[in-house]
Amino acid sequence: MPIVITGASGKLGRLVIQQLLKHVPPAEIVACIRNMEHKHNFKKLGVAVRCCDYDQPDSLKQAFLGASSLLFISSPHHDDDVRMLQHTRVIEAAQQAGAGHLLYTSFAFPEDGTISLTRLHAATERAVRSSGIPYTIFRHALYTDFVEILDLQTTMATGVLRVQPGDWRFNSVARLDLAAAIAMTLASPGHEHHTYELTAPKAWTFEELAAALSELGSKPVSVVQDAELQHWMFGFLRSINTSSTTGDLERLMDRPATTLKESIRHWALPS
Numbered sequence: 546m547p548i549v550i551t552g553a554s555g556k557l558g559r560l561v562i563q564q565l566l567k568h569v570p571p572a573e574i575v576a577c578i579r580n581m582e583h584k585h586n587f588k589k590l591g592v593a594v595r596c597c598d599y600d601q602p603d604s605l606k607q608a609f610l611g612a613s614s615l616l617f618i619s620s621p622h623h624d625d626d627v628r629m630l631q632h633t634r635v636i637e638a639a640q641q642a643g644a645g646h647l648l649y650t651s652f653a654f655p656e657d658g659t660i661s662l663t664r665l666h667a668a669t670e671r672a673v674r675s676s677g678i679p680y681t682i683f684r685h686a687l688y689t690d691f692v693e694i695l696d697l698q699t700t701m702a703t704g705v706l707r708v709q710p711g712d713w714r715f716n717s718v719a720r721l722d723l724a725a726a727i728a729m730t731l732a733s734p735g736h737e738h739h740t741y742e743l744t745a746p747k748a749w750t751f752e753e754l755a756a757a758l759s760e761l762g763s764k765p766v767s768v769v770q771d772a773e774l775q776h777w778m779f780g781f782l783r784s785i786n787t788s789s790t791t792g793d794l795e796r797l798m799d800r801p802a803t804t805l806k807e808s809i810r811h812w813a814l815p816s
């Protein structure tokens with residue numbers, strides 16, 4: 546009975562498979578992808594491939610047949626109405642295919658959010674919970690990738706980290722850590738009907754980010770709060786819960802979370 550993974554060609558999906566291969570043989574894994582041109586990347590790992598397109602309902606039931614566990618990675622579609630339709634189709638197909646366990650990647654603290662994105666995840670969670678399939682919900686905090694918008698290389702060159710005023714705190718996470726936690730969950734029993742808030746164990750501040758950049762570079766970096774600074778991201782950050790934390794991520798991974806300094810290295814010092 547295979548572990549079936551949707552969104553397998555994406556950044557998170559690929560990392561989940563890489564991590565899962567540490568725990569189970571490749572023959573137990575099925576990668577569901579939309580574009581079969583990518584199938585060779587999985588076949589060379591010994592992982593089976595099935596076609597699955599959230600916009601093609603007929604593909605979904607076939608893709609999920611025989612799944613002991615189905616990891617449903619949320620759609621990246623920019624329109625949340627379309628995403629909800631896609632998510633509904635996936636859950637219905639999981640029921641029709643008789644999936645034994647449905648695991649969904651949601652968003653952290655969706656009840657605290659005030660935007661369409663958090664409503665979408667809350668609604669999908671309700672649909673997962675009422676599907677009748679034993680479920681696990683992984684509520685992902687913001688990926689630490691969001692620091693990309695701060696242009697860390699310029700920040701390191703100028704020594705100034707410019708941000709909008711506010712008491713900012715971030716519970717963000719590295720995708721690799723999320724993948725490790727998901728893989729551990731897929732490979733071990735006892736996670737049915739659990740909802741995990743996968744956040745950093747401790748929220749970080751812009752001052753801590755500046756300190757990490759100072760260590761990575763050759764110049765001290767300091768934070769400047771600038772009320773004139775315009776970027777849509779700050780409005781987004783204000784409309785979600787970026788500060789609450791839990792120990793769920795480290796508990797599931799059974800190791801410490803990646804440090805802020807290591808998480809941002811890629812954006813601060815691209816190879």
Ligand SMILES: NC(=O)c1ccc[n+]([C@@H]2O[C@H](COP(=O)([O-])OP(=O)(O)OC[C@H]3O[C@@H](n4cnc5c(N)ncnc54)[C@H](OP(=O)(O)O)[C@@H]3O)[C@@H](O)[C@H]2O)c1
Pocket residue numbers: 551552553554555556557558578579580597598599600618619620621622631650652685686687688
């Ligand atoms: N917590 C956060 O901060 C955060 C940030 C970004 C995204 N997310 C969510 O987390 C998910 C995974 O992130 P990621 O970084 O792995 O995203 P990603 O690299 O964009 O991967 C998205 C995956 O979804 C697949 N996909 C897109 N449309 C599909 C469709 N109609 N049917 C089937 N598969 C489809 C893509 O397939 P193709 O290769 O064919 O395009 C790809 O495998 C995203 O989809 C998004 O919902 C969360």
